Amino acid sequence: MLSIKNLHAEVDGKPILRGINLDIPAGEIHAIMGPNGSGKSTLASVLAGREEYEVTQGSVTYKNHKLLELDPNERACEGVFLGFQYPVEIPGVSNLYLLRAAINARRKYHGEPEIAAIDFMKLVQEKIDYVGMSMDMVKRGVNEDFSGGEKKRNEIFQMLMLEPTLALLDETDSGLDIDALKVVADGINRLRSPERSTVLVTHYKRLLEYVVPDRVHVLYKGQIVRSGGPELADTLEAEGYANLETDETAATS
Amino acid sequence: MSATQQIEPNIDHYLAEYARVERELPGSDDSKRERQAELRRFSDAGFPSTREEDWKYTSLRPIEKRRFEISDEADTPSEKALAPFLPAGLDAFRIVIVDGHFSAVLSGLDGLPPGATVRSFAAYLNATDGASIKAREIDEEPGSLTAMNAAFFTDGAYIEMAAGTVVDKPIHVLSVASGARDERMTQVRHRYVMGENSQATVIEHFVGVGDNPYFTNAVTEAVMGRNSQLTRCRVQQESDKGYHVSSFFAQQRRDSRVFNHGFDLGGRLARIDTNARLVDQNSEVHLFGVYAPTGRQHIDNHTRIDHATEHSLSREFYKGVLADYGRGVFNGKIIIHRDAQKTDSAQACDALLLSDKAEVDAKPELEIYADDVTAAHGSTVGQLDEDAVFYLKSRGIGEEGARAILTYSFANSLVNKVGIPALVSYIEAALLAKLPGGQAYADLA
Ligand SMILES: Nc1ncnc2c1ncn2[C@@H]1O[C@H](COP(=O)(O)OP(=O)(O)OP(=O)(O)O)[C@@H](O)[C@H]1O
Ligand SMILES: [Mg+2]
Numbered sequence: 244m245l246s247i248k249n250l251h252a253e254v255d256g257k258p259i260l261r262g263i264n265l266d267i268p269a270g271e272i273h274a275i276m277g278p279n280g281s282g283k284s285t286l287a288s289v290l291a292g293r294e295e296y297e298v299t300q301g302s303v304t305y306k307n308h309k310l311l312e313l314d315p316n317e318r319a320c321e322g323v324f325l326g327f328q329y330p331v332e333i334p335g336v337s338n339l340y341l342l343r344a345a346i347n348a349r350r351k352y353h354g355e356p357e358i359a360a361i362d363f364m365k366l367v368q369e370k371i372d373y374v375g376m377s378m379d380m381v382k383r384g385v386n387e388d389f390s391g392g393e394k395k396r397n398e399i400f401q402m403l404m405l406e407p408t409l410a411l412l413d414e415t416d417s418g419l420d421i422d423a424l425k426v427v428a429d430g431i432n433r434l435r436s437p438e439r440s441t442v443l444v445t446h447y448k449r450l451l452e453y454v455v456p457d458r459v460h461v462l463y464k465g466q467i468v469r470s471g472g473p474e475l476a477d478t479l480e481a482e483g484y485a486n487l488e489t490d491e492t493a494a495t496s
Numbered sequence: 497m498s499a500t501q502q503i504e505p506n507i508d509h510y511l512a513e514y515a516r517v518e519r520e521l522p523g524s525d526d527s528k529r530e531r532q533a534e535l536r537r538f539s540d541a542g543f544p545s546t547r548e549e550d551w552k553y554t555s556l557r558p559i560e561k562r563r564f565e566i567s568d569e570a571d572t573p574s575e576k577a578l579a580p581f582l583p584a585g586l587d588a589f590r591i592v593i594v595d596g597h598f599s600a601v602l603s604g605l606d607g608l609p610p611g612a613t614v615r616s617f618a619a620y621l622n623a624t625d626g627a628s629i630k631a632r633e634i635d636e637e638p639g640s641l642t643a644m645n646a647a648f649f650t651d652g653a654y655i656e657m658a659a660g661t662v663v664d665k666p667i668h669v670l671s672v673a674s675g676a677r678d679e680r681m682t683q684v685r686h687r688y689v690m691g692e693n694s695q696a697t698v699i700e701h702f703v704g705v706g707d708n709p710y711f712t713n714a715v716t717e718a719v720m721g722r723n724s725q726l727t728r729c730r731v732q733q734e735s736d737k738g739y740h741v742s743s744f745f746a747q748q749r750r751d752s753r754v755f756n757h758g759f760d761l762g763g764r765l766a767r768i769d770t771n772a773r774l775v776d777q778n779s780e781v782h783l784f785g786v787y788a789p790t791g792r793q794h795i796d797n798h799t800r801i802d803h804a805t806e807h808s809l810s811r812e813f814y815k816g817v818l819a820d821y822g823r824g825v826f827n828g829k830i831i832i833h834r835d836a837q838k839t840d841s842a843q844a845c846d847a848l849l850l851s852d853k854a855e856v857d858a859k860p861e862l863e864i865y866a867d868d869v870t871a872a873h874g875s876t877v878g879q880l881d882e883d884a885v886f887y888l889k890s891r892g893i894g895e896e897g898a899r900a901i902l903t904y905s906f907a908n909s910l911v912n913k914v915g916i917p918a919l920v921s922y923i924e925a926a927l928l929a930k931l932p933g934g935q936a937y938a939d940l941a
Pocket of ligand 1: 254255259277278279280281282283284285286295328
């Protein structure tokens, strides 16, 4: 599904990703953990195509595509979805409008006709129930006056509507109460299938109790310094990131 | 004007043009004398120049160098040509002026409630003894272009609401420049006389349809009686060959309210002066505006609110959207006079630059001579939020579409304030149509 080789990226000449190697087979969920500022959001943004970051070395293969050569909207049309750590507000443009435009952009890209209004509304009705949002809410402006938790629910709602093959979820579990966390976990589990992969960026093992990952990676100073099974999350929770300096030396040598 | 003074050739042209058309202009012989005085005021002062502080950023050279003429009659455009300017689903009374002449065929005024008068200004002048070309209730209409208008205007809308009259449907005042002939001018004057406790909504709409350069010079007077309410939606969609200059003067008696919404989408060059004088207690004025110069358009809005006496309120919000080589000017003057204690005033102007070739000068200008007032003002100039652009792109929407959607979002809150759904949709669609990639998202409106 996704294969990242020796990926280096910088912003304003400052290196942030310093040689990432990561393979995510189809059907798997991988968690990426790591201290603040280690480059987790940068990795997710680079994969989604944010131009602010300059890729200086390395390659990324996604399905049959050289991912880095596609525009962000093309990546989305190919099934990449980024759940934002900080979703933006777009007053006056309804959530429904955005989703219909997004779905139709995909359809157009694949040479398919636009979605019929009735089919679209059926889909909306089904998915808002999964995430506990109301029709009134999705008719409002994109994230307009949404609380932090509502914004994250909305990211999951969008993901469920767009049914990506590669979901990159950047701290979609942060700042949530337990009910909202369950909604997020449930959304991720619903999409779990042999054709889809998910990358979960998280600080907390709590999410991983509801969504058991196939692999857990630790990102530190722009490199993956340790990888393991779900039990690695327990170790990290117990020990913190204190021993990573030694890991880093090991990884670069 | 003294005999020794050199007359500019272009001014000479307008003196001759006045002589040519005077007999045909509406109004009594007395009113012709008023017009002659206005013509002198215009010819003495000439066109405003960029040496004047209020005209610093807007040069009228392109207008001055041409020789515009009054159209003796209208070149009525086809229904097809006008159709795009009739907002779909808008249920309104309609008065249409083409090339400065009232068009009975295009107008639709049946069913006005008793007490409401909507008619041709020319017909009103011709039929009314002692009718004056300028509203006597309005202290002053400064500026040489307003004088030019007073001398030359051929027609316009005359709206009068008797005391207590409420019109529930908007009145669509549509002024069309046919652009059918080269270098024509439409000098139109509208007067809205709002009796005590009356209420009306006027959509004052300027459009241009042809290919020839033309000049629109419009003046609107609003005489606001006690506790009256006027909502005026000024929609300016001159053609890209149109030069547009207009002034609005509202004089507000006690407890009256003016809601003025301006949308400047058209014109090669447009200059709009919006003036409200709060001369009595507890009067309110709300000025909202969106201007969107794209291509090589130049759009200049000057506003002036005079708080002349105590306990009055003003709110003013303007937003500019500037793309391509668009040039925008906003100057919002608020004067709180010495006796205007307890004035409550707030103003903000924001501009969005969509291209590095676009330019805007937007500033509030506050003069306060009273000591017990509330006055807030602010001004921002910025670009689209790149996080938001990326957010939309990450959902599958292309670069241009993302920018058009976010620009729509920027202007949306002010457009919505109009409160007439059919007009809101119409304006939003017209705005989107001007933006690169916006056409595809016209259904946002
Ligand atoms: N646009 C940017 N401009 C400048 N520096 C940036 C930019 N984006 C990220 N950085 C820097 O790159 C480093 C990695 O940031 P990133 O947001 O990827 O970290 P993170 O692992 O997601 O952290 P957190 O856990 O706090 O979300 C930080 O030092 C950050 O300040
Ligand atoms: Mg982050």
